Amino acid sequence: MTDGPAYIGELEQLVLLAILQCGDDAYTVSIRHVLADRSHRRLARGALYTSLERLEAKRLVSSRLGEPLAVRGGRARRYFTVTADGLEALRKARQAVDNLSRGLEGLLEKP
């Protein structure tokens, strides 16, 4: 990317926010739970995984493997952290929404 962080879609925004919400414990199961609890969206498993892959490819998140766990059949959890680029992309996206929403508060606020 030459001109700053990439454009991100709504799903990617939600995933990035969910990772931030999870803090140090951000791995696939917890991210999915937070998404389900806070955004009331039941995301298909494959959709979450491919978004994470895409975000990592765009370097908006980074990941590391934890210890192998018996409860996962000897597999490790992959923990995600939002990178500086990821934070910047979130800010830009939010800024864009804010800019576009200005003057429409009457319409957009809850009645």
Next chain:
Amino acid sequence: MTTPPRLPARIVGWAAARLSWGETACGDLAEEHALLTARRGRTWSAAWYWGQAALLVATVVGQFVIHASSAARTVLFIGDRPMTTLVKEIRVAARTLRRYPLITAAIVLTLALGLGVNAAAFSMLDALVLRPFSLPEVDRLAVVSEWSEDNSSPHDPEESVSPANFTDWRQQSRGFESLAAFGWWQVNFSGGDQPERVLGFRVSADFFRTLKLAPRLGRFIDETDTTNGPRKVVVIGFGVWQRRFAARPDIVGQNVKIDGEFYDVIGIAPEGFDFPSGSAVWGPLDAGPEALRERNNRYLTVIGRLADGRSRADASAEMNVIGDRLRREHPQDNERHSPLVQSFTAGMIDPGMDQILGMIQLGAILVLVIGGANIANLLLARGWDRRREIALRLAIGAGRARLLRQLLIESAVLAAIAVPVSLAFAWGSIRILKSAMPARILPFVPGWADMDIDGRLLLVISATALLASVLFSIFPALQASRPNVVNTLREGGRSVAGNRSGRVVRSALVVGQMAVAVPLLVATGFTGSAARQFALGPQGYDPEGIITMRTVLVDATHPDADARRRFAEQLIDGAARLPGVESAATTTFLPSDGSNATRELVVDGRPDAGQGRRPTAAYRAVSSRYFDTMRLPLLEGRAFGTGDTADSMPVAIVSQALANRLWPGESALGRRLQLPTTDDTRWITIVGVAGNIIDDWFSRRNGPMLYVPMPQRPTYLVNLVLRSGGDPTTLSGEVRSLLTSIDPSQPPIYIMTMKGMLHERTVGLQMIGAMMGVLGALAVVLAAIGLYSLMAYHVSQRRHEIGVRMALGASQGTVVRQTVWRAWWLASVGIVIGLVPAYLLTGVLRGILFNVVSIQPGHFGAIVLGLVGIAIVASLIPARQASKVDPAVALRSE
């Protein structure tokens, strides 16, 4: 801690291996499963896990479909204007093919041959087995027959139903809209000029209604013609109406003479209708109360049209129930018989026809596969030659998909050229087959006349061509479109010894060709030897130099035994005086004429087993010189003589098979028999034992036969047999005039030589033998070409290496030996692999070929040796070329 259920866990593992995020998903599912088990219990979590496994599988399938369709799109439609691009690419393909004229010609010819045999085979299969009957809604028709537990030969549904059972079926069945029956009725037909023997059938009132036909003129047979015994009315076939009555419409309402009696013509059948095959006249079946009581005499063929909304399975289930009921009600006659419902086509074609034609089609497919291996080999070689061109195209930015598409388009163009050539080949083959079928047999092979090149065949062959060309070229195309760009360009197109995987594939193709050729050759060998045995094998008598004439007397002109005996005697006397005739005789049935009569026997001194359970024998009434004339040897006792007259003691001669069956280990002479189902039940004394004969290649080889003197039991069937010193065909005119001089109203059914009769009876098998022979020969030639081209290529690729070896002291002999050894080795591996299916095939073949030919290890040995020999010969030319490599030249050229 709980683990997920095992089976869905394996499914999850399988799916996960196919997804980039599969490993993570596996872990997550295990973790969430444990969590759910703790919260909601095992059952709930197991059900949830199953659901997740199913979702994962669906994801994998979905990804595959998306991937495949996008790949197909990439290969098929490149560029923003697909059609323009396609036309351009076809032009490029044509140009490329022209650049390799020899390879192109070889591929087109191989493909055309392979497709041609398939086209010819399919045309036969389609016309004779898939749709031999052009009748309205033929798929709603069925054949219902009585199947007997005692019958060991393949079930023949024709002439298997008794009138009483047919009547009960018709009354009780609801699965059929209508059921109709018919029985054989060959007649002497006069009306117009010459008397003529024509094939007809007596049909029940529902016959034409069941077939959904409308008469061309007049009406068809109905209940008024059948119920009170058959009325003397007749429906005439379109062909007879045209030929004998010049298509005069006023013939309806007039009468014609059939078997010496007058019949009213009530209708003309529609054009092209000749069912049952070869029929020219149809009369009413006897449906009078007397006839319908007959339950043990089975001579009717029954067809039915399924009722609306009923399937054949429904009708079959219902007929089984009716069959069970009839068995309980009439145990004496029906104990061992049950009704069988078959599709119309399956029931009406000759038993075994589908298997035989299936075998030929399979043989043709194998030839195509063997030829396909050659094509793949040629394309691989060409791909290797073109690798520099392809590497260059890849280097300047052509995508692999685009190259692949180009190579596939080249194959499609090859197929498009091969199809018309193959159809011409098939057209020629069909013409040859059609001309080989004797005209007398022709009407009895339903569909034969329709065998031709039609739209359906064109479609099937085009599709096969496309499929075959893509299939045979896909690997070479993949291989060619994947060169190592840098290396290839750097080499500058110099040859090293081919690339390794290409070499392995080429060798594997040749091994495969050999492996496929073995079972095909085994099938060819067996059909060939069966056909040879049918035509030329020992018959038990001497068919050489014999001419025969058949005629059938009718009650109107020869009402009693005396009249029939007088007729036969006059005929024999007249014939014996014809010039060149050595001896003359008559018989009721000739060997191999396709007809037969059997009689039940009661043996003197043994208990009578009762009707249907007694021993039986084929029954022939022959005149005194029959055995000399046929050169049928008498092993014991005497022949019939002039002393065996109507008034003398009843005597008989039995065949050796019958003597061995009834009196094993003892002499049959002087023993006595009775024919309980005939009018004359006096005891008959055995005076002679004759040798066994092949009475019919398909069903009565060396079987039990009973000969009685014609004067004691004269019948209406008269077959004159003449032995001539010279060419028997020269006598046919005189035999015809002899018959006319004795009785001008009596038509000869045929006049032909015994050799001709044998040929007609076995012509089908000989055609099959010839067709399999062609397929076998093609398979051998194609496999030999495959091996030859592989070895030639091998040598050309290794010139440098051979040069080095020879420079280091290898002799010419060593080089030849090494090349031939390699060919021998490849062929042997293929042959050994091919022996396994070939061995399995023998059992199937034996059944198909009427158990005539036994499987002998010698056959296998000959085929194996032949193939190995051909492999060695095919490799000799390349081997000699290899040995002539000049080391200096070979080394310099690198």
